Amino acid sequence: MFQNLIDFLLNDFFITGDPLILGAQVSIGLSMVAVVFALTYFKKWRWLWTEWLTTVDHKRIGIMYIIASILMLFRGGVDALLMRVQLAVPQVEFLHADHYNAIFTTHGVIMILFMAMPLMFGLFNIVVPLQIGARDVAYPFLNSLSFWMFFFGAMLFNVSFVIGGSPDAGWLAYPPLSELSGSPGLGQDFYIWGIQISGIGSLATGINFVVTILKMRAPGMKLMKMPMFVWSVLSSCITIMFAFPILTVTLFLLFIDRYFGAHFFTLDGGGNPMMYINLIWMWGHPEVYIVILPAFGIFSEIVSAFSKKKLFGYKSMVFALMSISFFSFFTWAHHFFTMGSGANVNAFFAVTTMLIAIPTGVKVFNWLFTMFRGKLTFPTPMLWTIAFIPCFVVGGMTGVMLSVAPADFQFHNSYFLIAHFHQVLIGGVVFGYFAGLYYWWPKMFGFKLHEGLGKWAFWLWNIGFYVCFMPQYALGLMGMTRRFNEYNFDMGWQPLNVVSTVGAFIMGLAFLFQVWQIAHSIKFYKKEPTGDSWDGRTLEWSIPSPAPLYNFARVPVVDSEDAWWEEKQRLANGGKPKPLAPLEPIHMPKNSAIPFLISVSFFVMGFGFVWDWKWMIIPGAIGVAICMLARSFSYDTDYYIPVDEIERTEAALGGTK
Amino acid sequence: MRRYIRVLTPLLIMLMAVLLSGCGEQYLVLDPKGPIGESQKDLIYITTILCLVIVVPVLILTGYIVWRYRDKKGNNAPYQPNWNHSTKLEIIWWSIPIVIIAILAIVTAKYTYELEPSKPIASAKAPITIEVTSLDWKWLFTYPEEGISTVNYLQIPEGTPIQFRLTSDTAMNSFWIPQLGGQIYTMSGMAMTLYLQADEIGNYYGSGANFTGEHFAQMTFNVKTTSEDDYKAWVQEVKTTAPALTQEGFEKLTEPSVETVQSFSSFPEGLFQKVVMQYIGEGGSAHHHGGSTAAEEDTNMDHDMDMSDTDMKDMDGMDMNHDQETSTNQHSH
Missing domain, CATH: 2.60.40.420 (Cupredoxins -  blue copper proteins)
Structure with missing residues (x-):
């Protein structure tokens, strides 16, 4: 009996026999022990539980999203470096084919779903309520639930690489390869459940922010007076609301195929794998716009703040955002022009894809003309923004080239495609979120990140990026196909692959510089003297950093697009401060353990489904049900902060505002 | 810092141009040996040029604006903090991409029908x-x-x-x-x-x-x-x-x-x-199609x-x- 258990653990449960994975297992084990020890030693368990795990405060949830996404960036980045090493020395079997396939699969899933998405949600959480003058999001409880669903979904996905086996059918898991016939292992089940659980969180976040933006704006903030970042979040969240249900349904059908033996996407029994490819891209293409649109919003904020000038072409910008989000639903088939759908279909999707270049191009012009006749300064957020423009313009250009259907027959699945989407995703999304992170960091923590180290990181990232990905365009034209784990030396691909690998390691070094930058800035903590670190334009800069629990002691009244900037201008021109309204008790949501517990239950249930252990599925499902019932019958969910407490807090923060 | 970016960007673009135009034998896609590959190569060049028509000016404009309006002592570039709208300019940059994309769309549609993979190649010889x-x-x-x-x-x-x-x-x-x-x-x-x-x-x-x-x-x-x-x-x-x-x-x-x-x-x-x-x-017998051989x-x-x-x-x-x-x-x- 005991022997059987040991055998099971060593043969099936834990992945054994690979020194790289063993190293990871040992380091994961050690760091878990270290965390538990530290929490116990410093008596921080209660603090962790009451201040963080059960919090419904959007600012703290935002910080947790960002921490999780940086950890995932590390994991996805290590995956990338391992791949690059293998491709630089294809003659050596650094990674076995199976391991290589698992790594490019997890790299893709993690970077899009567990790095870009949470980093984006983190910034939504931190910034949106502050920019619209709200005290929290519309549904704080749901917000906490979204985070924990994402977190435990991501954990379920990540655990597969030490327990049970990683998925290895590509990041979008095309059937029939991802069906039982092609992937009999557990990796694909971890994939389905990890993404399903976190997907529910993403959908809920989308709904939450749409409602927040539509219903919670400060008085006077008409839709056309919202900061551009808020517009970008709105367009992105509307896209989430329409796209994510498709993902959930698609993966659910795949789950039914694998678990109950249905035939939606199987080879036999009337299944049609091509249907899956259509469905997954109906989500997948909007998904890339979901992550890029908020980056556009961030650039709009930053370019205006550091040009000391109003954003140019506000209406055009809004129209461009909304039309990109609309057209994103009509381009999915450009991911498989080579499926042979015929000239009519291909021509249609080629043209819809190109159409997106128009509003995107207009946005670039508007950013440029925001800088035109401005006064430009170049702290790190602005550096990332300026680096973004040429990078994204070139990446967008190769995107248009790919959209030309007959030419795509030659680009498809080659390194040209890889270079393109990394250029828009790194040059657009990652640069954008970094810019946002540097910009709003003082608002989150009350201190700025060290500029010198930040510039080092910036230059290393940029140089590394071009060294890594420019050669990949060339490799694509040389006929190199994506997902090859080895190739023949005679193809002449090796020199450029070596260059590309060097570039990847430069980006790895840049990441280390950022970690150093954060550590350094914490060590030499220097409190920001005011809440307005960058001489900002929007409402978040009108309150102290970090913002108090209730954000605004008095709800601001807005009458222009750059409300805080206009107010500062008015006062500088000798205007009188507005009379302060008397403080009123502030209505706030209470913390709740239910989001955490319900997500743990989902994790247990998902883990049970992966292994098909009914004894684990049932308690997990019961846990979910109990949590839902408990929430339905709990009426004590809110409280008021009394006026004297607000006065004390405000006095301590040193502001009377 | 600005200097580097100004130098670096065109250098990288040039590097890319060199890489792309390198008609070495290794660039298989750009060294076609048959009519289909030849047409696709032409199409790649046409679309690249059409894109560059707009991309190159944008890159130059970016470099120029960033350098011209930097906040430095002695830089007497005009500063208009409230200038945020110009219908004329906006019409210009809505129409330029529209025109380029329209041309590109026509070219693409034409080639899409011409290069439809299942279309036979005209030849005296039987395939x-x-x-x-x-x-x-x-x-x-x-x-x-x-x-x-x-x-x-x-x-x-x-x-x-x-x-x-x-x-x-x-x-x-x-x-x-x-x-x-x-x-x-x-x-x-x-x-x-x-x-x-x-x-x-x-x-x-x-x-x-x-x-x-x-x-x-x-x-x-x-x-x-x-x-x-x-x-x-x-x-x-x-x-x-x-x-x-x-x-x-x-x-x-x-x-x-x-x-x-x-x-x-x-x-x-x-x-x-x-x-x-x-x-x-x-299992798919329900979908069978009667009688066709x-x-x-x-x-x-x-x-x-x-x-x-x-x-x-x-x-x-x-x-x-x-x-x-x-x-x-x-x-x-």
Whole structure:
């Protein structure tokens, strides 16, 4: 009996026999022990539980999203470096084919779903309520639930690489390869459940922010007076609301195929794998716009703040955002022009894809003309923004080239495609979120990140990026196909692959510089003297950093697009401060353990489904049900902060505002 | 700092231009040896130039604006903090991309119809049919007219259109010979058509471009293009010296493995059709299409026929029309 258990653990449960994975297992084990020890030693368990795990405060949830996404960036980045090493020395079997396939699969899933998405949600959480003058999001409880669903979904996905086996059918898991016939292992089940659980969180976040933006704006903030970042979040969240249900349904059908033996996407029994490819891209293409649109919003904020000038072409910008989000639903088939759908279909999707270049191009012009006749300064957020423009313009250009259907027959699945989407995703999304992170960091923590180290990181990232990905365009034209784990030396691909690998390691070094930058800035903590670190334009800069629990002691009244900037201008021109309204008790949501517990239950249930252990599925499902019932019958969910407490807090923060 | 970016950006663009324009033999896509690849290369150049028309000025403008309006002592560039709208300017930069994209869309649509993979190549010579089956992890090529078959190796005569008929035994792959022209997916239960032609004698690299599992990187093959006489001699040689591919032999090939180059003097009758039809009728009998024989299906499988799914009657009708449309307007090269 005991022997059987040991055998099971060593043969099936834990992945054994690979020194790289063993190293990871040992380091994961050690760091878990270290965390538990530290929490116990410093008596921080209660603090962790009451201040963080059960919090419904959007600012703290935002910080947790960002921490999780940086950890995932590390994991996805290590995956990338391992791949690059293998491709630089294809003659050596650094990674076995199976391991290589698992790594490019997890790299893709993690970077899009567990790095870009949470980093984006983190910034939504931190910034949106502050920019619209709200005290929290519309549904704080749901917000906490979204985070924990994402977190435990991501954990379920990540655990597969030490327990049970990683998925290895590509990041979008095309059937029939991802069906039982092609992937009999557990990796694909971890994939389905990890993404399903976190997907529910993403959908809920989308709904939450749409409602927040539509219903919670400060008085006077008409839709056309919202900061551009808020517009970008709105367009992105509307896209989430329409796209994510498709993902959930698609993966659910795949789950039914694998678990109950249905035939939606199987080879036999009337299944049609091509249907899956259509469905997954109906989500997948909007998904890339979901992550890029908020980056556009961030650039709009930053370019205006550091040009000391109003954003140019506000209406055009809004129209461009909304039309990109609309057209994103009509381009999915450009991911498989080579499926042979015929000239009519291909021509249609080629043209819809190109159409997106128009509003995107207009946005670039508007950013440029925001800088035109401005006064430009170049702290790190602005550096990332300026680096973004040429990078994204070139990446967008190769995107248009790919959209030309007959030419795509030659680009498809080659390194040209890889270079393109990394250029828009790194040059657009990652640069954008970094810019946002540097910009709003003082608002989150009350201190700025060290500029010198930040510039080092910036230059290393940029140089590394071009060294890594420019050669990949060339490799694509040389006929190199994506997902090859080895190739023949005679193809002449090796020199450029070596260059590309060097570039990847430069980006790895840049990441280390950022970690150093954060550590350094914490060590030499220097409190920001005011809440307005960058001489900002929007409402978040009108309150102290970090913002108090209730954000605004008095709800601001807005009458222009750059409300805080206009107010500062008015006062500088000798205007009188507005009379302060008397403080009123502030209505706030209470913390709740239910989001955490319900997500743990989902994790247990998902883990049970992966292994098909009914004894684990049932308690997990019961846990979910109990949590839902408990929430339905709990009426004590809110409280008021009394006026004297607000006065004390405000006095301590040193502001009377 | 600004200086670096100003120098760096054009340098990188130039580097890219050099890489892209490098017409070295290694740039397979830009060194085509057949009419389809040639047209696709032209199209790549046309679209690149059209894009550069707008991208280059934007990059220059970016560099200029960033340098001109930097906040530095002695920089007396105008500063207009409240200037945020100009209808005239906005009309200009809405219309420039619209015009470029309109031109691009017209070019693309034209080429999309012209280069539709299933459209025959106009030629005095009758096309040779080669059936392509992607297996885990090797390619099986059957020559129905010659009655021979090969694994991971293609030989074709120069200057003759080749009609590839493609399917997959399991997972979806993609059949790609960069120097002859673009790729197309091989999908189980469907028979795709792709016309290619090689105009020069030589050896061309071919690969499976869509991931199909563990050893998919091993699915590369050589396309040897010879004179017509050499081709005939090779067919003759295979017929006389190579072993036969039996049904058993084929089933062995369908098992996951990596294979070297092989030739066979014959193959089981109707093998390709059987592979295409193999999943139909098992559990999908509800979708069967009354009475049509394998031969009939064959004529209708030119496009994206999904035999296992949907109503065959409708699909037949649609695709027949489509066939007529495309076959009347041949390639003009």
